[in-house]
Amino acid sequence: MSPKNKKIIVLFNPMPVKHPVAQPNKKTTSLQVPLVNVPLSLLALARMVGDRFDVRIINAVVDTDHRKMIIDACDNALCLAVSSMTCYQIRDGIDVCAAVKEKYPDLPVIWGGYHPTSEPEQTLESPFIDIVIM
Numbered sequence: 001m002s003p004k005n006k007k008i009i010v011l012f013n014p015m016p017v018k019h020p021v022a023q024p025n026k027k028t029t030s031l032q033v034p035l036v037n038v039p040l041s042l043l044a045l046a047r048m049v050g051d052r053f054d055v056r057i058i059n060a061v062v063d064t065d066h067r068k069m070i071i072d073a074c075d076n077a078l079c080l081a082v083s084s085m086t087c088y089q090i091r092d093g094i095d096v097c098a099a100v101k102e103k104y105p106d107l108p109v110i111w112g113g114y115h116p117t118s119e120p121e122q123t124l125e126s127p128f129i130d131i132v133i134m
Contacts, residue, residue, distance in 0.1 A: 006054040008077040011046060012070055013039035014084060014092035015060035041083050041113060053078065060092060067096050074104050082129075083113040090115060097128035 039059050046055040056073045060066040074080055080100055082093045097109050112133035116123040120132040 006052070008054045008056060008073065009049060010070060010073045010077050010080045011039070011042040011055060011057045012066070012080060012082045012093065012096065013042055013057070013059045013061065014082065014089040014096065015066075016085065016087050016089050018088045018091070039083060042081075045081070067099055070096055071099060071103055074100050074107055077104075077107060079108040079110055081110040081112065081133075084111060084115045085113060086115040086118070089113075094126055094128055097126070101128045 039057060042057050042059075046057060049055055058066050058069050058073065063069055070080065080097070082097065084090055084093050093111070100107060100109065108130050109128060110131040110133060111123055111129050116132045117134040120134055123129055123132050
């Protein structure tokens, strides 16, 4: 299958902290340690999907305008998948998913990670999340 005919899967790693300096400067709230949040789970998932799909990983920690990148990437996408811990990632993830659902109401939004696994029912209470993977 040629790359232009592959279905797109968008994987998103939300911002783990909210702090006026942390987001633009990519530092932790202590402001001494670089904000490192490599989305290993999304990298593993992308590898499992293999070459059958065009997988796009958007990492809020390093992608400056991650909301716009996700909305653009979701055009003709198969789904948006979000990995979230129990932290600020929930808020950032839900905010982005709300924007995606506003533009693409029929796009399946899937959540996985520590928080959805430990709190699947609570996670599914959001009108912007369709599926939880545990």
